[in-house]
Structures are given as structure tokens and as C-alpha cells.
Amino acid sequence: MIVVKGTLKQRLGAWLLAAFGVLGTFLLIEAYTSAERAADRAYDSLLQAASLTIGEAVQWQGGQPVVEIPAAAFQMLATEQQERVFYTVVDSDGQSVTGNLDAAILETLHHQSSRQSEPVWSFLQYAGASIRVHGRQLKSAGWESVEPLQIWVGHTLSGRESLTQDLFTKALIRFVVMVMLTGLLMLVAIRTALGPVRRLRQLIRQRKADDVSPLNAEVPGELYDMAETLNALFERQREGRNALLRFSADASHQLKTPLAGLQSTSELALQSNQPEDWRQALQTVHDSSERTSRLAGQLLSLSRLRHAEAGSKTQIDLSDLLRKTITEWADRDIAKHHDLGMAALPDAPIYIQGEPWSLHELIGNLIDNALRYTPAGSEITLGLTKQENTVELRIQDNGPGVNPELLDRLHQPFERGGRQDTEGSGLGLAIVNSIVQRHQATLEIHSEPGHGLCVRILFPTLAEET
Amino acid sequence: MRLLIVEDDPLIADSLHQGLAPLGNTVEVFTSLKETRAALAHSQFDLVVLDLGLPDGSGLSLLAEIRERRDTTPIMILTARDGVAERVKGLDLGADDYLTKPFSLPELQARVRALLRRSQQRIDNHLRFGPLCFDPASGNATLFGEHLDLPPRELGLIEGLLLYAGRIAPREHLINRLFGFGEAGPNALEVYVSRLRKRLQGSGLRIRTLRGLGYRLEDDPE
Amino acid sequence: MARWLWPHFSAFVVTLFLAVSLPPSAAKAQNKTTLEVDAALDLPVVAPLLAAFERAHPEIEVSFQDRSTLEVDERARSASPAPDVVISSAMPWQMARVNDGLAQPLNSDAASEWPSWAKWRNEVFGFTFEPIVTVYRLNLARHMLPPQTHADLHTILNTHQEMLRGRVTTYSPSGSGIGYTLFQQDARYSPRFWDLVAALGAADVQLENSTQKMLEGLTDGRYWVGYNLLGSYAIQWARSHPELIVQIPQDYSLVMMRMAFIHRYAPNPEAARTFMNFLLSADGQQILAGETPLFSVLPDVVGPYTSQRLRDQVGERLYPIPIDASLLAFVDPMRRDVFMNRWRREIRILNP
Known part of the structure; x- marks a missing residue:
């Protein structure tokens, strides 16, 4: 009994799905974090540029810093996404020279910055929004000795978020397209791979019912065993058929002999006029026909025993x-x-x-x-x-x-x-x-x-x- | 006696008719289930010889119909040699005996006679074989109509043998009947059998021993 | 910081009950929502718009508070309860409030279809299109060629310095937010702006804090020429004062936009959105274009006062003050100090 249990396509599909499921989860997590990193890099460079622009505008007049904040710096900070922008210039005493960003908020970052004199990057909650701030120290070498300034710039995150979304969506689309292409390739591959099986099936279907000669086909290595098994099956069928033919020949010979006897006995009796002869012939005919029918029955039993499936024990x-x-x-x-x-x-x-x-x-x-x-x-x-x-x-x-x-x-x-x-x-x-x-x-x-x-x-x- | 033969092969049907005619007053032959059903609906028969392979269906269905009517008419089925499954099914459905084709006419006649006798016994409650008769109700045995004065265990042996009339009465069966379970050894039975043999000498009946199997009451050929 | 900002117009408060069409049932009237609008915008100018709004939305009663830009800004930052809608012509300060997070976004069809150059973050919308103009008395033309451009003005200031001395007026950059914004913008567009300031200083320019004051001075003959006046008021004024000529500068003309936003803590945000949507709708803009001199921003609105018509007249020399983050630079205190220092220096430079 042949039971259809799924198809190769379903099996491969399930495996592929599982593989893509696991792989895809990792890939997409990776894609998301890298999209985030890329967005941060892109937007951080804008913060940096704005900070530089503000730094360029710093002048010292009588030992006091004067900053004519360039409008371009705000354009940079606001970006195309129209972010809310925050900035401040802080003097060496920690006092804000100008700007809309509360210097107190930056206290800790400020210390960090002056100690390490390295640029600071940080995410903050400020004025009801999440913002990214960048602070750096501006050292000015000059004729007069001047204290270092700190320039802080920041903006809201909608640009980063939407760029992240954008990059991630593109990665997602690429991934989905790849999955679909792979699926398509898989279908094609299955069709191609199953080609020899189809050809083999065709070959077997086209055979005549009594054709038990060995298969003559080109098959890939994986199918060799099956083809070989089929040939072995045909071989056994051939042997069985030959045995059957031999047996039938024997059987008909065995049946012919008593029938010939019956015929000759009855012919002899018909030529005779003696009732005594008739009686004897009839006796012979009776005995012989009884034997013959028994023989036929036994032949039937034997052939059934030899060729029938073994029943349940x-x-x-x-x-x-x-x-x-x-x-x-x-x-x-x-x-x-x-x-x-x-x-x-x-x-x-x-x-x-x-x-x-x-x-x-x-x-x-x-x-x-x-x-x-x-x-x-x-x-x-x-x-x-x-x-x-x-x-x-x-x-x-x-x-x-x-x-x-x-x-x-x-x-x-x-x-x-x-x-x-x-x-x-x-x-x-x-x-x-x-x-x-x-x-x-x-x-x-x-x-x-x-x-x-x-x-x-x-x-x-x-x-x-x- | 009315006998009914259901057989579609004309040659076999004819020989059945010829062979069974001497046993009954009338023998009727039908060749299909349809005809047979019609006949059974109108008349009563004493025995049915039923071939299973019929042109309009299997005799098994007819057999089932008859037994479903609680009709106990003895039925003998005729099966092909390789029809083992059919034979078993037929017996399960309530056939009384079977013969496989080809069969010898004398054997058929003997079986039919035995069936008729058993069916007759069911009617008058007497066990008979040839001149020997036993009435289970009164416990009387007669030979050629004359009362046999026998002790109870020999009467029991006669009843046991007559129950299987013409066939082997198994040893175990007879021992249980005569002695109850585990009361006597196998030799005890042989003692009663040889006593009964003496009584039956010259009656044309004999008791044959079948080694390891039992005893059979049969016609004495001498 | 707003110490120098004093009321643009007299700081009276008008509570407007424009009962054009009274609702049929009194019960319904009791259910009216009162929408608090703080605006630096003359009530008479804007009245047709408000009337139309109340006709369209009888369930909302507009309490229109006409205040100075200083007051509007102050209240937007600290009033409790906050106003529902804030309207002001002081563009950098409006922008700063939005940047501070005091506005809430408006997500509607009208808002998203609004031209992108006239809005910011979908939170603040420039809904008028008011050219900045030069106004002169008709009799000026008898003495000299009337100024058609900034350069013309510079020229006549130089050539007729004595005749014009004390008869030139403009905004005070320290007394008016609009004036300050306009000068900053002028300085961005033209490097010769400071020459003009020097020439104005030489002509003993008279500084006023509002267009109204300048128009009054021009009408009574104190002033012959006014520079950087709000075109919307000037055009309306000139209708009833034929002795005044309104000139839109032919080299470049700044355009000011009134900016409106819904306050983040608006007590009636739903009504505020309805009001804003009306302001930005084709209907609202139609009224701006047809019944007020405020000019519609939308290019497809038809009427005497449309940005499109203005562009057709003046050509491509209209320079709307951009609504973007660069406005924030104008409210930077240090930048303002730097600007004011220069102003004070330049205005005296030819007049020691």
C-alpha cells in the first residue's frame, strides 16, 4: 500500500523555512542594529559639522568669547527632517555664554569632557524629547591666553529613526526577495533533480505488462540502487514466470496422458459388441477420470501454494x-x-x-x-x-x-x-x-x-x- | 422425502439427480438462486444440496437466508477444491456438511443418508444404525427390534457410538461419557468395547478400533 | 531678553463675540467651546476670517486676544492655562517656542497639503504672505525720483540728505521684534545693507515700534519716507490716505508670514485643530485673499490679496523669510548683541 506522505517540495520547503526563520531572525536583528549604527553615523556627522561651524564663529574680544551663531549651523542641526535643535556654548567656569540648552543638564557630561578633553556623544531626555547631544572642547591657541570653551550641539531623533526604518525596510525587502528567489530556485532544482525519476517512471510505464527484461536507462548515482532493485525484481519475475511456464507444460503433459487413455479406452469399447467389455471399459474410464480430476485439483493447489502470497499466520x-x-x-x-x-x-x-x-x-x-x-x-x-x-x-x-x-x-x-x-x-x-x-x-x-x-x-x- | 438440488452444471446436476433419486420420493433440481428462492417459499424440503458457485450469485447468501428464517432443513454444500475460505464460511453460516468437487457418488450418497438420519433422529428422538436402535428417553436398546439387556455402561457406550453413527466416536468423548473425568484409564474403555463386540457378533455390525482416535460403529463386510 | 519689545499695537484685549448666526437653542449655546487665541494681529484686519469661522463652526466661540508680540511670546511660555492657539508675526520667537516643544503637531489633510516652505515640523504654519514695503508721501516725487529699490533709497538719502533729515522713519530694531527680524534678514541678503543703515543714520532716521506709528507719521506729514513697513497694513491704510504711495521694492522684497501653532497644553485641542484647519483651508485662505489684506499663501486661491498675484506684480524678487531653523539664530542672545552693537556703530558712523 502506497501512502502519500507529504511531497519533497513540502519537506524541502519546511527545512528552508526553518533555516530562513532562524537565519532570518539573526539577519534581521543584525540588519536593524547596523541600520541604527549607520543612521547614527550619518546624523552624528551633521552634529559634528554644526559644532565645527559654531566653533569657526568663535571670536575673542578682550579675553571674552563672542559667538555670532551662524544660521547655517542650525540648518545643519535641523536637517531635512526638521529636528528640534539644541545648542550651547559654555565657558571655562561652566557658565553658558549663549544657547538654548541648559548647561546644568550637561554637568556630568561636562566634567567628563573637561577631564578627558575628548568629544562627548550621548543620548539624553531633554525638554520632553529624546535628543542626541555632542559636546567638544574648543581650544584656542592665540596671543592671549584664553580658557577653553565647550560647544554643545544636539537635536531630536526623528531623522535617525526614519533613516533606520528606511535602511531596515530595504534590508527586509532584500531578504524577502532573496527568500522568494531561493524558493523559486528550489522549485526549479527539485524539478530538475526529479527529472531522472520521471524518466524512469516513464520508462516503466511504457513497458508491456509481460516485459520483464532488465531496465536499460541512464540514472544518476542516487537512483542506481532503486534501478538495480527494480532490475532484481524483474529478474525474480522472469524466474517466476519461467517456473510457471515449466510447470504449466508439465501439468498439461500430465493431464494429457490420462485423457489419451480415456479416449483410447472408450474407442476400444465402442468397437466392441460385448456388454462385458463395455462394463470393463466404463470401470477404467471411471477410475481414470477420478484420478484425472484429483490430479487437476492438486495441480491447482500446488500452483496456488507456489505463487500466492503467504496468508496471515x-x-x-x-x-x-x-x-x-x-x-x-x-x-x-x-x-x-x-x-x-x-x-x-x-x-x-x-x-x-x-x-x-x-x-x-x-x-x-x-x-x-x-x-x-x-x-x-x-x-x-x-x-x-x-x-x-x-x-x-x-x-x-x-x-x-x-x-x-x-x-x-x-x-x-x-x-x-x-x-x-x-x-x-x-x-x-x-x-x-x-x-x-x-x-x-x-x-x-x-x-x-x-x-x-x-x-x-x-x-x-x-x-x-x- | 423431498430433496432439493441447486446446481447449475447440467452434467453434475443430472448425476446428483440420478444418484439421490433412490433415497427420496422426489428430487427437484434448480439451476439459479432465483428459482430456488421461489421454490423454498412455497414448499418444504427434507434436505438441500447447494452448490456455492451459481450464475446469479453465491449459494452462501441463500444459506444465510434459510438459517435466518430459523429453518433447520439439513444443507450440504458443494465447493470447489480451492474454495477453503468459502467452505469455512459455509459451515459458519450453518451448513451441516460439505463435499468438494469432484466427489464420488457413493460418498455423496453416504453423507446424504447420514444427514437424513440425523434429521430424522431429531424428529423421533431415537438413535439408529442399521438394526441397532437406542431410545435415550427410556434408555432401551434394541437389536432387530429385540430388547438388549445390558448394564448401564454398555448402554452408554451404545449411545455414544450411535451419536456418531458411521463416524469415529472420539475416545475422550466415550471415556468421559462412561466414567466421568479422570476416573478410569484407557484400558477400561477397551474392556466395555470388547464386551459389546461380542453382543453384536453376527448382527452385521462391528465396532472398529482406530488407533489413538476412537471407535467406529460400522457395517461388518463379512 | 524681550525687554526691548514693546507692544506692536496698543495692547488692548478684545474679546470677540461675533454672534453672526445665533444657534437656535439656548442649550446648544451653553455647550459652546471657548477657543482662546492669542494673536499679534489686528482684530479689525482679521475680523472677516473669524466671522467666517464662527459661521462654519457655531459650536466654537473664539476668544480672540489681540496682544503685542512680546505678550504673545510671554504668555505662550508661561500662561496658565495656556492659550489654545498662538499667532504672531515675530517669526524667530515663534520658531523658538516650537523648538522648545511648546507646539503640538497638526495631522490633517490641510496641514499635510500646506506648502512645505510655509511650515515647520507640521507644528507651526505661516498662513499669511505679507510683503515688506517702502511708503512715501506723494509730494516726495516733486523733489526727487521716488525710491523703487533699496539702492534708490540709499541714493536719495545721499543726494537729498538735508531735505530728508528727520523725515525718514523705519522700525526700531531694539523696540520691535519684526523690525529686528527684517534688518537681520536684510543684512543676510545684501552686503550694502550697512551702507543703507549708515545713510539712514546720517539722515537722522526716526525709529518707531510699529507700522501703525509710521503710517500715522507719514499721514500727518512728519515723515516723507518709511522703510520696511508691513505691506498688509500699509496697503489698507493707503486706500483711505491717497497722499501715501506704497512701493514694493523692485530689487528684492522681503515677505513676512504670520505664524500660528496649537499650544502643546491647549485646553481645547480639538477646537484648536478645527480652527487651524480652517485657517489653512481653501475657504479660510479665500477669505484672507478676498476680505483681508493679509494675502493668501496658497497659489490656487483667487482674490485681490494672493501671493500669486503679488508674484505676478513683483516678479520673482519676493523673498519670504524662510520658516526654518536658521530663524533660531536671530533669537540667539549673543548674536543679537553682536547685531545691535554693529547697528549702533553703523548708524552713527556718518553722523559723529
Whole structure:
């Protein structure tokens, strides 16, 4: 049963999605922080430029700083985003010379700056807004000794925020486009990669039903195993078909022989005028047709056993089955003249895994065989013994037995152990053998001429019983 | 006795008709389920021989219909040799016996006779085999109509054998009937069997031992 | 800092009840919202606009306070409760208040469609377009060529110094925020501005704190020439005073805009937005253009007083004072000190 469980596209898609999910989260976090950094760099340089412009405008008159704040400095600070702007110029006493930024706010930053005399960059809350401030010390070397000034500039953050958003959105769009392109490429790649599979399928579909020759196709390395497996399957099919053909030829030959006999017997009888001859011929016809129909039935059984799927096995009480089957056969006409019996069975049931119907058939065939290949009055005894790892089913007769040289061939179809005189078809043991194989059991045949035949079948016992 | 044969193959149907005619007063042959249903609706039969593979369906459905009506008419089904599953199903549905094709006419006749006898016993409550008769109600056994004066365990043995008339009566069954569970060894049974054999000598009946299986009351060929 | 700013117009407070169309029910009248508008803008000039607003929005009652720019600025910073809407012609100070965060943004269609050169941060909007003009008496033309440009003015100051002595007037840069702004702007555009200041000083220029005062002096003959007057008032005045000629300078002409913003702590922000939207709407601007001399900013408004019409007359020499961060430089105290020092120096330079 073939169950469709998702598609390769879905699987790859899911993997890709997971990969992009994890990767994407990191990438986007990184993109956001770097967008922020880039925006800060861009806008900080404006602060720096404004600070420089203000610094350029500082003049000293009589030891006092005079700043004619250039309007351009405000334009720079305000930027295109129309930021609110803040600035102040602070003298060495910490007093604001001019500006709208409260010098007290800058106290700590101020100290930092004068101590290190390095530019200060900071984010502050001021006048109800978040602002970025930049402060630096302006040293003026000159003829008169003058104290250093501090120039502070700042502005609100909307420009940074919108630039960050902008950069981030672009990064996001790039990322999404990349994901979509990758997805598209993946689809194309899957199509391409699955091309050989499609070609292989085409090749198999186009085959005729009875074509079991090996595949002749170019496949990528990954598909070699599959193609090889298919070829092995075809090989087995080929063998099976050949066996079937051989078997059919044998079977039709086997059927043809008695039919020919029937035909000649009835023709002879028709030429005769003697009722006595007719009666004899009719008897022959009756016996032969009975044999023939039995043969046909056995052929059917054998072919089914050989070619049908093994059915589901269940736990079976073999001693019970044995008793019932022998009883069934003992009541039949054919057993009337034989001493058919059962050796004492162990008290406890003997369980094996098996198909009930085929085991029934197996025992029946063993009894049938024994009945047909032994003379009237022979003793036939079936028995069952439980051994350590096996269960032994045994049938022993006291008939003429079989030449030991022929024993190995007995289980082959149409083999009658050198006995062409009986009604047997030569299929009984072949059927038995097939059933034995279906149960992973072993078949042993012993015989000494004059001392009858003993057939033993060893079944593996249930694992849980030991 | 009215026998009903449902079989679509004309050759087999004809031989069934020929073979069973001596057993009953009338034998009727039908070749389809439809006809058979019509016939069953109007008349009562004493036995039905039913082929399972019919042109307008499986005999199994007819079998189920008959048993659903609580009709206990004995039914023998005919199955193909490979129809194991069908055979099991048929017995489950309430068929009394089965034969696989091809079958020998004498065997068919013997089975049909046995079925008719069992069905007859259900009616008059007497167990019979040939000249031997046992009335379970009174515990009387007769041979050729003459009362057999036997101790209870031998009467019990006769009843046990007659219950399986013509077929093997399993040992365990007979031992349980005669001695109850675990009271006597297997040899005790053999003692009663040999006593009964003596009683039956010359009656045309014999008790055959089947090793490991049981005993069978059968016609003595001599 | 605003010590030198004294009232532009007399600092009377008019509470306006323009009951043009009284609402039908008294109950409805009680539900009226009172909108507090602090403005440095003459009530008579702006009355048609207010009337139209109250017609359009009967549920709002405008309490229009006509104050000096100094007062407007002072109240915007510290009045409690704060005014709803602040209107002033003192552009750098309006800008400084917005920069201080005292305005709240106006997010409306009218605001976003407003020309970008006439607004800042969507918080403050320049809603009038008032050219700065030179006004002279008609009889001046009998003695000399009337000044059509800044250079002409400089020339006649030099050539007719004696005749014009004491008869020239302009804004006091220390007494008027508008005057100061205009001079700063002049100084930015023309390097010869200080020559003009020197010439004005030589002619013993008379400094006034308002256009009204200058117009009155021109009308009664004290002054012959006035420099840097608000065109909006001058044009209206000249209609009833034919002896005065209003000249828009032909070299360049500054344009002043009244700037309005909604106070951040406005008690009635909703009504304030309604008022601002009306001010910026086509309807409001139509009234500005048709019924007041304040000139509409919008280019597609039709009327006698539109920026477009002004541009058609004067050409591309109109220089609106830009509404941007550079205005903040004018309120920088040190820069103002530097400017005033130079002014004082230049005005005496030819007149020791």
C-alpha cells in the first residue's frame, strides 16, 4: 500500500523555512542594529559639522568669547527632517555664554569632557524629547591666553529613526526577495533533480505488462540502487514466470496422458459388441477420470501454494488440528482398508504459528499419499512430538518404502518414487514441500525398502514458549 | 422425502439427480438462486444440496437466508477444491456438511443418508444404525427390534457410538461419557468395547478400533 | 531678553463675540467651546476670517486676544492655562517656542497639503504672505525720483540728505521684534545693507515700534519716507490716505508670514485643530485673499490679496523669510548683541 506522505517540495520547503526563520531572525536583528549604527553615523556627522561651524564663529574680544551663531549651523542641526535643535556654548567656569540648552543638564557630561578633553556623544531626555547631544572642547591657541570653551550641539531623533526604518525596510525587502528567489530556485532544482525519476517512471510505464527484461536507462548515482532493485525484481519475475511456464507444460503433459487413455479406452469399447467389455471399459474410464480430476485439483493447489502470497499466520494447536484431520480421513471410504491411527499425543496443546488451511492440506496430503502408496491393510501412524526448539510431525507406514536413491527427488512434482502402479499423481509431496517452506519448517524423508516410509516435518516452535 | 438440488452444471446436476433419486420420493433440481428462492417459499424440503458457485450469485447468501428464517432443513454444500475460505464460511453460516468437487457418488450418497438420519433422529428422538436402535428417553436398546439387556455402561457406550453413527466416536468423548473425568484409564474403555463386540457378533455390525482416535460403529463386510 | 519689545499695537484685549448666526437653542449655546487665541494681529484686519469661522463652526466661540508680540511670546511660555492657539508675526520667537516643544503637531489633510516652505515640523504654519514695503508721501516725487529699490533709497538719502533729515522713519530694531527680524534678514541678503543703515543714520532716521506709528507719521506729514513697513497694513491704510504711495521694492522684497501653532497644553485641542484647519483651508485662505489684506499663501486661491498675484506684480524678487531653523539664530542672545552693537556703530558712523 502506497501512502502519500507529504511531497519533497513540502519537506524541502519546511527545512528552508526553518533555516530562513532562524537565519532570518539573526539577519534581521543584525540588519536593524547596523541600520541604527549607520543612521547614527550619518546624523552624528551633521552634529559634528554644526559644532565645527559654531566653533569657526568663535571670536575673542578682550579675553571674552563672542559667538555670532551662524544660521547655517542650525540648518545643519535641523536637517531635512526638521529636528528640534539644541545648542550651547559654555565657558571655562561652566557658565553658558549663549544657547538654548541648559548647561546644568550637561554637568556630568561636562566634567567628563573637561577631564578627558575628548568629544562627548550621548543620548539624553531633554525638554520632553529624546535628543542626541555632542559636546567638544574648543581650544584656542592665540596671543592671549584664553580658557577653553565647550560647544554643545544636539537635536531630536526623528531623522535617525526614519533613516533606520528606511535602511531596515530595504534590508527586509532584500531578504524577502532573496527568500522568494531561493524558493523559486528550489522549485526549479527539485524539478530538475526529479527529472531522472520521471524518466524512469516513464520508462516503466511504457513497458508491456509481460516485459520483464532488465531496465536499460541512464540514472544518476542516487537512483542506481532503486534501478538495480527494480532490475532484481524483474529478474525474480522472469524466474517466476519461467517456473510457471515449466510447470504449466508439465501439468498439461500430465493431464494429457490420462485423457489419451480415456479416449483410447472408450474407442476400444465402442468397437466392441460385448456388454462385458463395455462394463470393463466404463470401470477404467471411471477410475481414470477420478484420478484425472484429483490430479487437476492438486495441480491447482500446488500452483496456488507456489505463487500466492503467504496468508496471515495465527497460533494453532497442532495436536488438535492433527486429531481432527486424521478423524476426517479415517471416516473416508479411501481409508476403509487401512489401519490409520494416531500415536498417543502429549496432554498439553502444542502451538505453532501457521496457516490453518494449508496445514490441514499438508496433513491431508501426507495421509492421502500414505494411503495410496501402501497396500490395503497397511498400518499408517501419525504422531506429534515436542522437542526443545521444534515440533515434530511424523507419519510412518509399514508399506514397501522407497529406494533411498530416489528419496531426494520425492518432493519434486510428478515424482512417484518409481511407483507408476498406483493412483498417485506424484504431486502430494510437492504440495507438502511447498507448505513446509511456507512455514519455515524442514522436511525429512527416511525409508528402507521393506520397512516403509517415514516422513518427518520439523516446525520451529513459538519463541515465547521457551 | 423431498430433496432439493441447486446446481447449475447440467452434467453434475443430472448425476446428483440420478444418484439421490433412490433415497427420496422426489428430487427437484434448480439451476439459479432465483428459482430456488421461489421454490423454498412455497414448499418444504427434507434436505438441500447447494452448490456455492451459481450464475446469479453465491449459494452462501441463500444459506444465510434459510438459517435466518430459523429453518433447520439439513444443507450440504458443494465447493470447489480451492474454495477453503468459502467452505469455512459455509459451515459458519450453518451448513451441516460439505463435499468438494469432484466427489464420488457413493460418498455423496453416504453423507446424504447420514444427514437424513440425523434429521430424522431429531424428529423421533431415537438413535439408529442399521438394526441397532437406542431410545435415550427410556434408555432401551434394541437389536432387530429385540430388547438388549445390558448394564448401564454398555448402554452408554451404545449411545455414544450411535451419536456418531458411521463416524469415529472420539475416545475422550466415550471415556468421559462412561466414567466421568479422570476416573478410569484407557484400558477400561477397551474392556466395555470388547464386551459389546461380542453382543453384536453376527448382527452385521462391528465396532472398529482406530488407533489413538476412537471407535467406529460400522457395517461388518463379512 | 524681550525687554526691548514693546507692544506692536496698543495692547488692548478684545474679546470677540461675533454672534453672526445665533444657534437656535439656548442649550446648544451653553455647550459652546471657548477657543482662546492669542494673536499679534489686528482684530479689525482679521475680523472677516473669524466671522467666517464662527459661521462654519457655531459650536466654537473664539476668544480672540489681540496682544503685542512680546505678550504673545510671554504668555505662550508661561500662561496658565495656556492659550489654545498662538499667532504672531515675530517669526524667530515663534520658531523658538516650537523648538522648545511648546507646539503640538497638526495631522490633517490641510496641514499635510500646506506648502512645505510655509511650515515647520507640521507644528507651526505661516498662513499669511505679507510683503515688506517702502511708503512715501506723494509730494516726495516733486523733489526727487521716488525710491523703487533699496539702492534708490540709499541714493536719495545721499543726494537729498538735508531735505530728508528727520523725515525718514523705519522700525526700531531694539523696540520691535519684526523690525529686528527684517534688518537681520536684510543684512543676510545684501552686503550694502550697512551702507543703507549708515545713510539712514546720517539722515537722522526716526525709529518707531510699529507700522501703525509710521503710517500715522507719514499721514500727518512728519515723515516723507518709511522703510520696511508691513505691506498688509500699509496697503489698507493707503486706500483711505491717497497722499501715501506704497512701493514694493523692485530689487528684492522681503515677505513676512504670520505664524500660528496649537499650544502643546491647549485646553481645547480639538477646537484648536478645527480652527487651524480652517485657517489653512481653501475657504479660510479665500477669505484672507478676498476680505483681508493679509494675502493668501496658497497659489490656487483667487482674490485681490494672493501671493500669486503679488508674484505676478513683483516678479520673482519676493523673498519670504524662510520658516526654518536658521530663524533660531536671530533669537540667539549673543548674536543679537553682536547685531545691535554693529547697528549702533553703523548708524552713527556718518553722523559723529
